[in-house]
Amino acid sequence: MRFVTLAERPDLVPAMWQMGNNWPTFMQQDRVGRDAFGQLPAVFPEWQQLLLDDDRIVGRVNAIPFSWVGTDDDLPDDGWAGVIQRGFAARREGVPPTAISLLEARLVPALLGAGHARTMLEEMGSRVIAAGMRDLFGPVRPTGKHREPHRAMDDYARATRADGLPVDPWLRSHVRMGGRIVKVAPTSMAIAGSLSEWRDWTGLAFDASGPTVVPFACNPIHVDLEQDHAVYVEPNVWVHHDLRGR
Secondary structure, three states: OEEEEOOOOHHHHHHHHOOOOOOOHHHHOOHHHHHHHHHHHHHOHHHEEEEEEOOEEEEEEEEEEEOOOOOHHHOOOOHHHHHHHHHHHHHHHOOOOOEEEEEEEEEOHHHOOOOHHHHHHHHHHHHHHHOOOOEEEEEEOOOOHHHOOOOOHHHHHHOEOOOOOEOOHHHHHHHHOOOEEEEEEEEEEEEEEEHHHHHHHHOOOOOOOEEEOOOOOOOOEEEEOOOOEEEEEEEEEEEEEEHHHO
8 A cells, every 4th residue: 555645646536536425415515615625636736645555545635734823722713614714715825834734534444443544644744744844733523422412522522531532532543643632613614504405415304493413413403494494513623733743
């Protein structure tokens, strides 16, 4: 297996998008994602990293450079969407990036649980250092939060096991690699639609107003029958990897 970027192998862009996606339909309706995420290969090909087995894509890490002033407060509360918008704005305005943010990391199912996710993140860290930067971030979606939709994200993210590591598996992986849990990004993604759209996306009835639990959502969906819409606001967790020790 070996790593390449789309700057090195632009011919692999279609295959990267065809790699597969296990996100539920409603999670693919974020407008920032629809408008900007698909432009990453064209605008930031050097930060789209692929793991190849021969010439077959078995893993990918999508990331974006952005301008960061060096303080926790400067990390946007709208996490995933905010850092994408900041990265594209910096490129348009000619502002030099000072940090990199992870956006998505994905492996084919056969490679899950074998340590490849850590290897992919370590390789991305090496790319950050080679580019002259020392800060790698991620608005992380904790993998287990959807099982506790009524629990506050900050409380969930700070929960630890007896060994002091986070309860959540994905946050635990980051912390084991030296990552620091910084803060919650409370409005990392916002998905709004009519009740008809939400029924199509989820197969659920949405026949009562109020908070509604939807499978895979980190928080309840806010449903309003009178206004004929539902809104999901997803929190993520900012994690910082300080690469100066490397």
